[in-house]
Amino acid sequence: MRKIGTIYQDFKLLPNRTVFENIAFALEIVGMTSKEINFTVPRVIDLVGLNGKEKNFPKELSGGEQQRVAIARAVVRQPKILIADEPTGNLDPKHAWDVVAVLEKINQHGTTVLMTTHNQDIVKKLKRRVITIDGGRISNDTSVKAGAK
Amino acid sequence: MxxxxxxxxxxxxxxxxxxxxxxxxxxxxxxxxxxxxxxxxxxxxxxxxxxxxxxxxxxxxxxxxxxxxxxxFTDNIDVSIYFNANVSKEQIDEVSSEIRNDTSLGVKEVTYVSKEEARATYEASIKDSIKELQSLSQTNDDTFPASIKVKTYDTAKLQNVVEITRAKKYSKIVYKDSYKDDAKRVAxxxxxxxxxxxxxxxxxxxxxxxxxxxxxxxxxxxxxxxxxxxxxxxxxxxxxxxxxxxxxxxxxxxxxxxxxxxxxxxxxxxxxxxxxxxxxxxxxxxxxxxxxxxxxxxxxxxxxxxxxxxxxxxxxxxxxxxxxxxxxxx
Structure with a gap:
């Protein structure tokens, strides 16, 4: 089973599938039965706070909601590491913080989250380990004890 | 959760x-x-x-x-070699063997038809014609020569068969053959x-x-x-x-x-x-x-x-x- 989940700046959702189907797709490709999918997906939807949006299509959702669908799809197979590539890049500040809150929640449950961002506000407020990369090289690496896993 | x-x-x-x-x-x-x-x-x-x-x-x-x-159609294409009246069965068999053993001819079948069989076949074909039956009763056995019917896999090879039977060594025993450059074979x-x-x-x-x-x-x-x-x-x-x-x-x-x-x-x-x-x-x-x-x-x-x-x-x-x-x- 794939142990790394990924989310992207442009969400990469399947436009002709609903929220439920987008998340379920990650389980379909590994051969989960419909029963298992129907058990697991609603719980992940609840985890990312999208209850009531199961039957919506991506174009019917806000940017923050779409990113949360992408997060749900990435974590539904319980990866050990979640790589988030500029997850807030296309979002306004409010939705960006919604997404960051979801990532923190996932981290609290034991998944390592590796997030790339240019947003200095998020970096400062999260108070997590920060690795700064400049010209392809690590230029700085802080290790923050509080809340780090 | x-x-x-x-x-x-x-x-x-x-x-x-x-x-x-x-x-x-x-x-x-x-x-x-x-x-x-x-x-x-x-x-x-x-x-x-x-x-x-x-x-x-x-x-x-x-x-x-x-x-x-x-x-x-090709199954019905054959050539008949007719022999003179005084030719023995052994001589006819010699001709049949030469034709049969020549592998270049691709011979499918060589059938011997005796004088008696030839007469009986003709008689059966004219059984409804009283006039012809009367004419037949005037003939003797030599009227119907013995023959061999030769079939080959390739109809073009029939010409090669008659070339053998028309050779000088058989000129005294072979009466005639039925081979012609006829329309049926060409068709x-x-x-x-x-x-x-x-x-x-x-x-x-x-x-x-x-x-x-x-x-x-x-x-x-x-x-x-x-x-x-x-x-x-x-x-x-x-x-x-x-x-x-x-x-x-x-x-x-x-x-x-x-x-x-x-x-x-x-x-x-x-x-x-x-x-x-x-x-x-x-x-x-x-x-x-x-x-x-x-x-x-x-x-x-x-x-x-x-x-x-x-x-x-x-x-x-x-x-x-x-x-x-x-x-x-x-």
């Missing part, structure tokens, strides 16, 4: 084969949906493939009928050539339509891949295997082939074989061909379907190889 997720995921531990079956079923469903979604393209591809398969079936039928027809040879030409034409037509089918399906699948490019990229990013992505296209193309096979078989059996006996009054050999093909329906229909599926899958495979690239292997 996470413990509930773990419960769901832990249930996956177990049958890998079951998971693969589930995936195979899903691939089939996605391929079927794609077939329906691209309805017009699917119809076009299926029609072209159907024409190809119908062409193959018609070629087979025509080939079988023509071969039987030519065979029935049969011409029929044989026409049959060969039609067989080759049918074969070439089948190949041509087959190539066109492959190109049409290849293009249809290529368009389907192009239309779903973004979806395919996302599927790769999520971790779908190569065959989970490729499979639906193969299924879609196989469905073209299977449906085309059904239509081609229905066209052949209902229309062609259904109407063919009407031609039986002109070409007798059509009836046995129709019966033969009807008796083999249990084999021909599945074979047509399988050929259709193979052509479809092969075309899709070519399209996938060329247009569906993967940035990673799994």
């Amino acid at each position: 996470i413990h509930l997720l773990k419960r769901g995921l832990n249930s996956m531990k177990g049958s890998n084969f079951k998971r693969k079956l589930i995936n195979a079923r899903r691939v089939f469903v996605i391929g079927s949906h794609s077939f329906i979604r691209n309805a017009w393209l699917s119809v076009a591809a299926t029609v072209v493939m159907g024409i190809t398969l119908a062409c193959i079936l018609l070629t087979l039928f025509a080939n079988y009928t023509l071969t039987s027809t030519v065979k029935s 049969v040879d011409r029929l044989g050539n026409i049959a060969k030409f039609l067989r080759n034409a049918g074969f070439i037509a089948s190949i041509l339509f087959g190539a066109i089918s492959i190109l049409v399906i290849l293009n249809t699948i290529r368009m389907a891949i192009f239309n779903r490019k973004d979806e395919i990229e996302i599927m790769q990013l999520i971790g779908a295997s190569k065959w989970y992505i490729r499979g639906p296209f193969l299924v879609e193309a196989s469905i073209y082939g299977a449906i085309a096979g059904i239509f081609a078989s229905a066209f052949f059996y209902l229309l062609v074989l259904g109407q063919a006996p009407k031609l039986g009054s002109y070409v007798e050999e059509i009836r046995p061909s129709v019966e033969k093909f009807q008796s083999l329906i249990w084999m021909i229909v599945p074979a047509t379907l399988i050929i259709g599926i193979l052509i479809g899958s092969f075309s899709a495979y070519l399209a996938i190889r060329k247009h569906l690239r993967f940035s990673h292997s799994k």
